Structure formats: structure tokens, C-alpha cells
Amino acid sequence: MFKFKTILAALVGAMALVAPATAAEPGGPLVPKQSWTFAGPFGTYDENQLQRGFQVYREVCASCHGMRLIAFRNLSEPGGPRFSEAQVRALAAEYQIVDPAAEGGVRPGVPADRFPTPFANEQEARDANGGAYPPDFSVIAKARGIYEPFPNWAFNYFTGYSEGGPDYIHALLMGYREPPEGIELQPGQYYNDYFPGHLISMAPPLQDGLVTYEGEGVPETLDQYATDLSAFLMWTAEPHLVARKEAGFRVITFLILFAGLLYFVKNKLWANVKHRNPSPDDVERDARA
Ligand code: HEC
Numbered sequence: 001m002f003k004f005k006t007i008l009a010a011l012v013g014a015m016a017l018v019a020p021a022t023a024a025e026p027g028g029p030l031v032p033k034q035s036w037t038f039a040g041p042f043g044t045y046d047e048n049q050l051q052r053g054f055q056v057y058r059e060v061c062a063s064c065h066g067m068r069l070i071a072f073r074n075l076s077e078p079g080g081p082r083f084s085e086a087q088v089r090a091l092a093a094e095y096q097i098v099d100p101a102a103e104g105g106v107r108p109g110v111p112a113d114r115f116p117t118p119f120a121n122e123q124e125a126r127d128a129n130g131g132a133y134p135p136d137f138s139v140i141a142k143a144r145g146i147y148e149p150f151p152n153w154a155f156n157y158f159t160g161y162s163e164g165g166p167d168y169i170h171a172l173l174m175g176y177r178e179p180p181e182g183i184e185l186q187p188g189q190y191y192n193d194y195f196p197g198h199l200i201s202m203a204p205p206l207q208d209g210l211v212t213y214e215g216e217g218v219p220e221t222l223d224q225y226a227t228d229l230s231a232f233l234m235w236t237a238e239p240h241l242v243a244r245k246e247a248g249f250r251v252i253t254f255l256i257l258f259a260g261l262l263y264f265v266k267n268k269l270w271a272n273v274k275h276r277n278p279s280p281d282d283v284e285r286d287a288r289a
Contacts, residue, residue, distance in 0.1 A: 029193045031146045031171045034227060036163050038234060041249070044242050045235055050081035052218065053232025056211050056225050061137070064129065064202075066117035069138035070236050073111035079242040080235055085111070130188040132201030141165035141230070141237035165237065166230035168194065173226035176204040 037046045054075065057067070072092040075083045083091070092109035095116055099107050109116075117136070119125035126133050135143075145164035148156070155161070171194040179191035185199065192200045206225045213220055235241070278286070 028147070028196075028198075031164075031167050031194060033161075033163070033167050034170055034230075036166060036231065036234070038231070038241060039161075039163050041160060041245060043245070045079065045231065047080075047082045049228050049231045050235050051083065052213055053228040053230070053235075054081055055213070056206070056229045057137070057232060059211055060205055060225075061229070062115075063118055064125075064134040065137045066119075067115040067137045067236060068117050069114065069136075071112060071114045072109060074239060076111075077239070080239055081232070130201055132188075134202065137233055137236060139237045141169065141233040143237075144168045146171075163234070166234045169233060170226045170230040172200075173204075173206055173229070174222060 037043060037049070057065075072088050072095075075081050075091070076085050076088045088111050092111050092113060095109040095113070096106045097109045097113050097116060098105060119128065122133055142165055146168050172192060175193035175195070176190055177193060179185055179198075183191065183198075185191060188201055189199050190201075190203060191198055206222050206229075208221050211220065211225055218224060238244075
């Protein structure tokens with residue numbers, strides 16, 4: 001018994017030591033996990049952070065990456081960046097929307113329109129990017145994740161970890177560096193620690209001071225931009241996260257109360273039914289019957 005306990009303790013200790021280790025792919029460097037406001041069963045989005053993330057997207061990434069499943073009006077919905085309706089209307093009007101019904105084929109956007117894509121089609125996007133395709137951002141935070149060796153992923157069942165997408169995007173934006181000895185970059189290729197295969201055809205899109213945030217107090221650093229943008233992309237991929245978590249909480253609370261109720265009902269229903277182990281007399285009687 002003593003031996004078993006020692007082994008168990010050693011195992012748990014060893015697992016705890018390696019717990020935070022995650023990577024973008026097997027054998028790759030570890031993706032550092034960030035602390036997100038939307039993590040955990042009660043996590044919610046930080047509206048200001050989503051607004052900043054949208055600003056970074058619009059000013060830097062939108063020239064290559066579309067967001068075709070997101071409509072302007074989504075930006076003012078509950079649980080999201082909560083821009084005012086007037087802001088959304090003004091923002092939409094800055095875009096030209098292709099509309100065959102309009103005079104001249106284009107018209108200014110309205111809140112119901114979706115974000116226009118930067119390229120007409122995939123081929124045009126590839127031609128503009130040296131053959132590589134900048135993926136659409138609508139659900140990219142759900143389409144990417146991180147690789148975790150055993151036993152780390154097993155912990156996720158208990159911690160409810162589901163932020164692999166934003167953790168990966170954050171790491172990717174921070175992960176550019178000089179290639180190690182012996183690796184030749186083709187023109188238009190860059191070395192990134194976290195991109196699967198490491199050779200990415202996207203130039204480092206962000207650097208310190210690139211985007212000017214309104215107001216004081218938020219650092220204008222690469223790390224901050226990457227964090228805000230990753231949070232924003234989590235929202236575009238899962239805009240109803242907060243409502244979903246609230247519904248989950250209500251359902252679980254109901255189930256716990258209901259289980260208690262069922263327990264008392266069961267006690268009441270069976271209160272007058274006698275049950276005991278059969279005595280030798282009973283056994284004899286049953287055998288005769
Ligand atoms: C000049 C065009 C351009 C801009 C601007 C740009 N990207 Fe990209 N991005 C690309 C291309 C091209 C790829 C595909 C790279 C590849 O497949 O090698 C890509 C790929 C990506 C990917 C997917 C990586 C993967 O795992 O497949 C992410 C995430 C990404 N970009 C984020 C961003 C963010 C965030 C910004 C803005 C801060 C941004 N990009 C700005 C061109 C761009």
C-alpha cells in the first residue's frame with residue numbers, strides 16, 4: 001500500500017511539473033499560454049480589448065485577411081466589442097460594397113452588410129502574396145490550436161482549457177526570428193518558431209508602436225497588439241461565448257436542484273415499502289410456493 005501511494009504521488013508530481021508545456025506541433029517549441037479574460041467557466045470578453053483588437057485588424061491585417069462571416073452590425077451586439085450603433089453605421093459607410101442592384105455596381109455599406117473581402121477570389125489573393133493564401137479570419141481562432149504531448153492534454157479536461165486558438169495566434173505573431181544555421185529562406189519566406197514547418201510566407205505584420213491606441217495606459221507594444229488581436233479573433237470565432245457559458249451555468253444549477261428534488265421524491269415514494277434481507281422462514285415459504 002505504501003509503495004502504491006509513493007508511486008502515485010511521484011506520478012502526480014511529475015505531471016504537475018510538465019503541465020504548462022504546449023507546442024504548435026509535435027517537437028516544436030512550446031506555445032506559452034496566456035491568461036485570457038474569456039477563459040474558464042465564468043470568463044467574459046473585455047469590450048475594450050475587443051475594440052482595440054478590431055482596430056489592429058482593421059489597420060494592419062484587413063488588407064490581406066478577410067472576415068467574410070462577420071457583419072458590421074455584429075460589432076454592436078451584446079457580448080462583443082459593443083461599438084455604438086452610430087459608430088457601426090459610420091464604419092460601414094466607409095466601405096464600398098459590391099451590389100449589382102446599385103447604380104454603378106457599388107454602394108456604401110450599411111450595418112447589415114458583411115465585411116468585404118480584400119481580394120476578389122483565392123487566385124487573386126495568392127497572386128498578391130507570392131503564391132500563399134492569407135486565410136479568412138472569421139473562425140480562424142477555432143481552426144487553429146496547439147499540440148500538447150501527453151499527459152498535458154489530459155489536464156485540459158479538468159481545467160476546461162479551450163484557448164489553444166488565441167494562444168497559437170499570439171505566439172505566431174510574437175514568434176518571428178532569424179532562421180537557425182543551415183536553413184535557407186526563399187524570397188518572401190520568414191522563419192517563425194510556431195508556424196507548422198516554421199517557414200511562413202507572411203512578413204511579420206506587427207511591431208512595437210505600429211498602431212496608435214486612443215486613451216492612455218495601454219502599452220503600444222507587439223505583445224499588447226498580439227494579445228488584443230487574438231482576443232478579437234476569439235470573439236469573431238465564438239461571438240456567443242458569454243451567452244453560452246451563462247446558459248450552461250443555469251442548466252447545471254437546474255440539474256443539481258432537480259437531482260435533489262428527485263432524491264426526496266424517491267424517499268417519499270418508497271417510505272412505506274418494507275425491505276429487509278429474507279429470513280430463513282421467507283426462503284422456505286418461497287420455496288414451497
Ligand atoms: C501582406 C499581407 C498580409 C498581412 C498584412 C497580414 N497577413 Fe497574415 N498571412 C498572410 C499570408 C500570405 C499568410 C499565409 C502564410 C503561409 O501559408 O505561409 C498568412 C497567414 C496568417 C495566419 C495563419 C497561420 C496558419 O497557422 O496557417 C495568421 C493567424 C495570420 N496570418 C495572422 C495575421 C495577423 C494577425 C495580421 C495582422 C496583424 C496579418 N496576418 C497580416 C498575409 C498577410
